[in-house]
Amino acid sequence: MQYLPNIIFAVFLIAGVGYFARNINKLIRNIKLGRDVDVSDDKPQRWKNMTRIALGQSKMVVRPIAGFLHIVVYVGFVIINIEVLEIIVDGLFGTHRIGLSILPESVYGFLIGSFEILAVLVLIAVIFFWMRRNVINLKRFKSLKGWPKNDGNIILYFEVVLMCLFLVMNASDSVHVIEATGTTFQALDSGNVISQFIAPLFSGFSDSTISIIERSAWWIHIAGILVFLNYLYYSKHLHILLAFPNVYYGKLTPKGQFNNLESVTNEVKLMMDPNADPFAAPAEGDSEEEPAKFGASDVTDLSTIQLLNAYTCTECGRCTSECPANQTGKKLSPRKIMMDTRDRLVEVGKNIDANNGEFKDDGKQLLNDYITKEELWACTTCNACVEACPVSIDPLSIIMEMRRYLVMEESAAPMELNNMMTNIENNGAPWPYNQQDRLNWVNE
């Protein structure tokens, strides 16, 4: 019976981490539904970007208030999680504050003291975040409805609860004697920089009540962390993990450079080669190759990076607030492009799960069922959304792939664009002027 708490803890931990790992596997499988792209180039630059943009939050601070608050929560989250290590060891081995057996009292006190201060800063930042979402009603948050809106708030509530539990757990730690020091944590008076002011709240309680409070806070805190971990997979909050690979795999070429479709290059070369035999049988080995589909009508036509982009998006809406089309009342919203892509990918993933690993046609696709032509044709390809994204997401590349599908597979460009393209084909200019007149301006 003595080991019952340890066993319960181990079961919790394995279940929590295991379920999360299972979902991450699913996420990776879903991302791999996309087309492969070679992103093995220029590793030093990729690491540099990851360090600067993801780790260093360089693009967050472009908007100073949100950027500063975010850095507080980010630093708090990363550093306070060091404490989780101790909690796991204590939980598994039945020790209490094992850190004090390893670290000198002053170092341990410094660490816990820093965690407590950060916890308070995180609480304050989270309150500001909540106000921005619910009271000040910033346009980019106001436009969120339903699950995306709730998701944003749930995460904030999670953080409040976890930070409070952490502080209560420390404040009520005045009964359980620590083996290494022979005192309780509060009696040690090192590291309780904040919790010492909460401790008096419990002064009228009996030792056993205080002990129950401390144990409850401890258990609910670690359970909360495990629940939060598993919540990530269903939430926009995945960015805390995916921002790093996403920035690493972000675009390295100039923003204006759009990829040249290789499948098109092959066909165009064939068309322009006077010696090519249009009726030639495909070369040996080519026969199994599916005829290339130009552009994207569904998530499986997008690249793995674009799908990773979709899972990474935390729906902050900076892209949409910079989008010239959106600012002038058009339907296009780069954030919605990313959210739609993820929603459709999740739907495809569930379909595969439900059909023993095979996708069964559900009569739906990303184009039209999620993203309309009206949205796609409103884009000016100005890259403002790409520039605005703090984690190197490229909504423009998805818009372009879908335009390619519309034009090359469905010939569904707006009429004026068809006229423009016909002109280019016929006379090498978007207007109906004769190519021989290209130099007329000299003598006009």
Place this chain on the structure above:
Amino acid sequence: MNGQLKVPTMAEYMAEGKQPEILFWVGSAGSYDDRAKKITKAFVKLLNNANVDFAVLGAEESNTGDVAKRAGNEFLFQMQAFMNIEVLNAYEVKRIVTCDPHSFNCIKNEYPSLGGDYNVIHHTQYIKELIDTGRLSVKGDTYKGKRITFHDPCYLGRANSEFDSPRTVLGKSNATLVEMKKSKNFAMCCGAGGAQMFKDAEPGNKEVNVLRTEQALKTTPDIIATGCPYCNTMMTDGIKAKEKEESVIVLDVAEVIANSL
């Protein structure tokens, strides 16, 4: 000044067995659009003034395919690209300058993997180079004391990180440069990019060019300068929509300098 412009073609250079130091890619707008042709001529005036050995392709130039690519027609883009690359490579072109940021971006970034590798620069970069090397001197005071705000073309600025050359060049005019709240990396598009120039806008509550013009007017400028024929059209239309034609004009950087020689 029309009669005085010297605009040799690559074919003429070839016939003489010579190579120009740079090819001037005029682009479709610069060749056919009435407003853009004035920019083309202003730039040629600068090239002539600096005694630059340049040539154009003339009737051998064709649309870069940029706008077709942005519209989603990769086929047409690559057809155009291959045709142009064939011509450029046949003339052994090494260096290209253009007044159109879309041609600039397309030839510089999207032609290389199709076999067309050139040193491509935007005309604002080239004007800066001509001034820096002492080949072009800006002495005039036409715009002294005037307020100029520069609208960054997306495909020069954000797309290719060139923010300083046009500003440095404009500074030579002795005008006062004033920045819009949204400038450089965060400049707002004029609304013409991504093939929007050639179609009506989707339903909304405002035209993009009008919003951008309003942002520019907040700096109380005398001149809105830009470096793109399409931006020029959009901002000029914006000024008309705001009924400010009397007090504000839209000029290309090349025109500001050509008027300041």
